[in-house]
Amino acid sequence: MAQQTLDLADKDFAWAYLPEFLDGDLSSGDGARVEKGLGAGDAATNVGQEFQAARGKLQLALQGYYLREDEVMKLHALIQDPEVRVTKEAEKIAASQRRETRGTMMRLSILIAFAAAAIFGVFYVFTPRGAEAFDALEYLGYEALMMDEDPEGRLNLPTTDIREIAKYLDSYPGLEFKPFVLRSMPGAWEPNGAHVIDYEVAKVAVVKYANAELKETLYHFSFAGTMADLPKAQVGKEKGFEYQTYSSDQLNIVAWQSAPDVLSLIVGRRSAPELAGMARLGSQL
Amino acid sequence: MAVRRFAEDAEDFFVEQLCTRADHVYRLAFALTLNIDDARTCVEKAFAAVVNDLGAAQRASNPLVPLAKACVEAFPTVRGGGGKGGSSRLIALMKSMSADVRGAVVAVDGIGLSAREAAEVFAMPEKRLREALAEGRRRLVAGDARL
Numbered sequence: 310m311a312q313q314t315l316d317l318a319d320k321d322f323a324w325a326y327l328p329e330f331l332d333g334d335l336s337s338g339d340g341a342r343v344e345k346g347l348g349a350g351d352a353a354t355n356v357g358q359e360f361q362a363a364r365g366k367l368q369l370a371l372q373g374y375y376l377r378e379d380e381v382m383k384l385h386a387l388i389q390d391p392e393v394r395v396t397k398e399a400e401k402i403a404a405s406q407r408r409e410t411r412g413t414m415m416r417l418s419i420l421i422a423f424a425a426a427a428i429f430g431v432f433y434v435f436t437p438r439g440a441e442a443f444d445a446l447e448y449l450g451y452e453a454l455m456m457d458e459d460p461e462g463r464l465n466l467p468t469t470d471i472r473e474i475a476k477y478l479d480s481y482p483g484l485e486f487k488p489f490v491l492r493s494m495p496g497a498w499e500p501n502g503a504h505v506i507d508y509e510v511a512k513v514a515v516v517k518y519a520n521a522e523l524k525e526t527l528y529h530f531s532f533a534g535t536m537a538d539l540p541k542a543q544v545g546k547e548k549g550f551e552y553q554t555y556s557s558d559q560l561n562i563v564a565w566q567s568a569p570d571v572l573s574l575i576v577g578r579r580s581a582p583e584l585a586g587m588a589r590l591g592s593q594l
Numbered sequence: 595m596a597v598r599r600f601a602e603d604a605e606d607f608f609v610e611q612l613c614t615r616a617d618h619v620y621r622l623a624f625a626l627t628l629n630i631d632d633a634r635t636c637v638e639k640a641f642a643a644v645v646n647d648l649g650a651a652q653r654a655s656n657p658l659v660p661l662a663k664a665c666v667e668a669f670p671t672v673r674g675g676g677g678k679g680g681s682s683r684l685i686a687l688m689k690s691m692s693a694d695v696r697g698a699v700v701a702v703d704g705i706g707l708s709a710r711e712a713a714e715v716f717a718m719p720e721k722r723l724r725e726a727l728a729e730g731r732r733r734l735v736a737g738d739a740r741l
Contacts, residue, residue, distance in 0.1 A: 315721045317728070324728035325709075360731060363738040364703045370684045371704050374624050375617040380634065384616055384641050388608045388648075469614045497706045521656070522708070 311336035323347045331357050365495065365590050372493055375472075409465045413507060420509055443511040445532065445539065445574065450560055452506065453528045453576040456517065464502035464517060474503040478514050481505050486533040488514035489567035491575075491591025497522045498587070527577025527584070529591075534572035539564055545581075550589040554581040563588055604648050611657040612644065618705040619661045625700035626669045626693055628685055639668035662701065662715040669693075687737040691730055698723055699730030 312334045317325055322339075323346025329335050330343040347353040376384075389397075456463050466477045471492055478488040484505065494500075501519040505512055513532040519525070542553040542564075552565040560576055563584040567573035575584045616637060623636035643664040644651050651660040688696045694716070701712040713723040 315724055317721065317724055321725050321728035324731045325724035327731060328703075356735070359735050359738065363734045366738060367684075367700075367704055367734060371621045371700070373684075374621050374630070374633075376620050376634070376637070381613055381616055384613050384638070385609055387641055387645050389605050469610075499706075 311339070314339050319346055327357065327360055331361065365493075368495065369493055369590075369593060405465050408462060412462075412465070416507060417509075443508060443532075443534075443538075445511075445513075445530075445534070445572070446555055446562060448508065449513065449515075449528075449530045449574055449576060450557060450562060452513075452515070452530075453560060456515075456528065457526055464504045464515075466503045468502060469500055471500045474500055474516055477503055478505070478516075481514070484512055484514070486531070486571050487568065489531045489571050489573055489592075490516060491518075491529055491587070493591050493593070494518060494587055495590060496520065498527075501526065525578055527575060527579065527587075530574045530576065531567060531571055533570055535570070536564065536566055536572065538572065545585055547585060547589055550585070550592065552585050552588060554585070556581065565592070567592060604652070607652050607657075608645070608648065612641070612651065612661060615658045615661060616641070618658055619665050621705055622662055622697065622700055623665050623669070625688060625696045625704070626666070627672065628688055632672045635672045636665050636668045639672065640664035643668065656707070656711055658705070658707065659711050659714060662705075662707065663717075666697065666715055666717075687734070690737060691733055692726075694718075695726045695730040695733070698726040699734055702727055703731070703734070 312326075312329050314322070314326060314335065319342070323330075323343045326335060326339065326343055327347075330340055335343065344353045347356045466474060468474060471490065475490045475492075478484075478490065481488075498518045498520045501517045503514070503516045505514050511532050511534075513530050516529045518527050518529065536553065539553065540555075542555055545552050545554060545563075550565070552563050555562040555564070560578060561581045561584055563575045563581055565573055565585075565588055573588065575588050577584055579587075619640055620633055620637050623633035623640070624630060627633050627636060640661055641664075644660055647660075651657055654660050691699070697716060698712055701707045701715060702709055707715065709723055709727060710720055712727075713720040716723060
């Protein structure tokens with residue numbers, strides 16, 4: 310449904326409703342008014358792109374302003390005794406480790422069951438079969454759908470603090486790569502938790518993002534690999550940022566090389582160009 | 595320091611929903627004060643004010659709104675010298691705008707409040723907020739190269 314607008318002077322209307330215009334949330338009449346205010350022809354498109362770039366730069370510049378850990382702890386102390394906080398954090402970490410152990414055991418059980426079935430199949434038909442490679446698009450597309458359908462207990466670190474997520478992934482034991490974290494996301498997209506999936510053949514770091522306004526989620530997976538590991542696909546390029554896009558009937562996937570040995574996938578229901586824009590913005594830091 | 599006693603769910607709400615948004619409040623406070631020390635004081639005052647009425651914050655649909663509102667209310671009491679700390683290019687751009695205008699543009703385009711929420715934060719009609727936002731966005735695009 311088109312957004313209700315306020316009666317502003319022509320010179321202000323276009324700029325006041327520019328994001329809604331760019332997102333296609335205005336009625337055709339209001340959209341025409343914005344286009345008129347920004348100029349005919351390509352002028353509206355150009356101003357829209359300039360605004361999006363400037364807004365991205367503003368958000369990046371603001372990312373440089375954050376409170377130190379001791380300053381945040383000082384805020385915590387307004388309501389919670391520091392000793393109690395330490396105890397509660399220890400309990401949370403212990404609970405998180407228990408959940409992680411349970412998750413690992415469950416995955417291991419599933420893998421053992423699959424392995425047993427595979428061995429039985431091989432024995433039955435007397436035909437040797439090779440080990441399957443890690444099919445990132447299939448596995449991680451499936452993980453994203455499952456985490457959306459049944460999110461309870463799937464993330465070992467349920468937090469909205471991106472620094473906490475970065476610290477968790479950086480210090481995760483046994484990862485053979487340095488996970489890449491998108492530190493800047495546009496609009497109302499906020500981090501919503503993190504997890505490391507252990508597939509035996511590969512470990513995958515996942516960061517969940519949620520947008521309360523859109524009531525949508527998306528997932529950023531990173532793991533050891535290169536673009537050559539993925540099937541060939543349409544290559545996109547925006548301001549030097551190169552990526553490949555894939556889609557299913559429910560999800561879009563944008564893949565890019567976030568570090569020389571790290572492959573990143575951003576998976577969600579937003580359009581591929583929008584997902585690529587988020588990846589590019591988050592990769593600028 | 596004496597710590598007041600709160601119900602556990604209120605403590606969890608404060609830590610998980612409010613403290614995690616402290617950086618957003620700090621950025622808004624910096625946009626208003628243009629001074630990192632004043633911005634920190636503003637954030638501390640905002641959190642102290644919200645602690646006094648945690649129930650209202652828990653009822654808010656977006657927990658950032660009561661915090662940002664308390665920050666805006668604290669701003670006149672901490673106003674010191676401007677232009678200290680952080681990115682001088684950002685400060686130069688912000689200085690080209692009035693406090694209302696840079697507050698509106700940072701609240702909406704910087705930390706993700708809706709225009710309606712920002713109007714509530716600045717206690718002004720949404721129409722006036724939108725006018726300030728339009729002015730701020732024009733200046734933001736014009737000063738883009740500075741960032």
